[in-house]
Amino acid sequence: MAARAARAATIADRLAVVHPGASCSLDFDSPYQLVIATILSAQCTDKRVNLVTPQLFARWPDPRSLAAAKPAQVEGVIRSTGFFRAKAKSLLGCARGLVDRHGGEVPTTLEELVRLPGVGRKTANVVLGSAFGITSGVVVDTHVGRICRRLGLTKHTDAVRAERDLVRLVPRDHWIGFSHRLIEHGRTVCPARGPRCEQCPLADLCPRVGVKTARPAR
Template identity: 45%
Template structure:
């Protein structure tokens, strides 16, 4: 059974952010996978600017394999950590071609075999790319806000995910991440959360404790 407070939090956030959806631009699971990898330590806006050009140049896993490491690095340079991201993209493209018939795999177990893909990324791909909900993607916003709200006492993303899965209805697992990301960017910021403007302030364990 879902926690009543968790249900109330979700209801308030749904009302506050109607029609919320993933900020990354993509048209298929491969594009979502690449965009999500590029989004590490980078804004979605910056990623969308890069992928607008990137996805015209690279349409298949084979395209990423054929290009040189150096050229791919240049193409994604502005997203940061470009060497490691380019290396992972080329390696996972080879695995997708060789092991999955050139198609992005659609299970948690198989996605976790790809370089650079952890549970957070896998949850995003499963939900946004295949409509499959197997867990909750825990990014920095989800981690911070779930802790502040008292929904978890853990700091490890996988433990936080398990805590949230126990109290959040499964049909809200995917939207919870999107709601908390939007709320984290607009109101519940890392350094100076705007508690006075927050629709959750009466439910939050940390409200008004920030100077």
């Protein structure tokens, strides 16, 4: 549908003005660190993840050391990110997968990444895009899905179906930037609760059905 593609282009252009340098807000300085940080980011703010990763990477600086770590010790360090047992299990399994199948390096294809414990399509897209500069798809996280539904770019709540719509609407070379700007927009202007519609550059494109404006001023 050409009309929706034009709408998507308008949205992408305006977000590029407001969030020009939007990028991954997780702290990392290697692909290994980004994989770990992104696994931890599930149902958790990046800010919270950035609070625990320095300790994590200081104690277990590479896949080999992390694969040999005691689960209980890892759980202790990552506890505040929530889902700490499942996440610790994923981290150890992921580290083991990196060592066993990839010589301790992070693979650069979606198929290999998704095979690692704790790494789903969203995490794989983030890692490929931000650690390697590889465009593999649109990152559809909770923000991207919610905003694109509000704006009528997709009707799907399922992330895979939403992504299928978005990759058709947005030119391939804009996929990563579009993703990061939507995520930034979601964090700063259009969160699930209390969207700040009065300062949203997309307000005229948004139905805002049943959306309450932030803060009843008191």
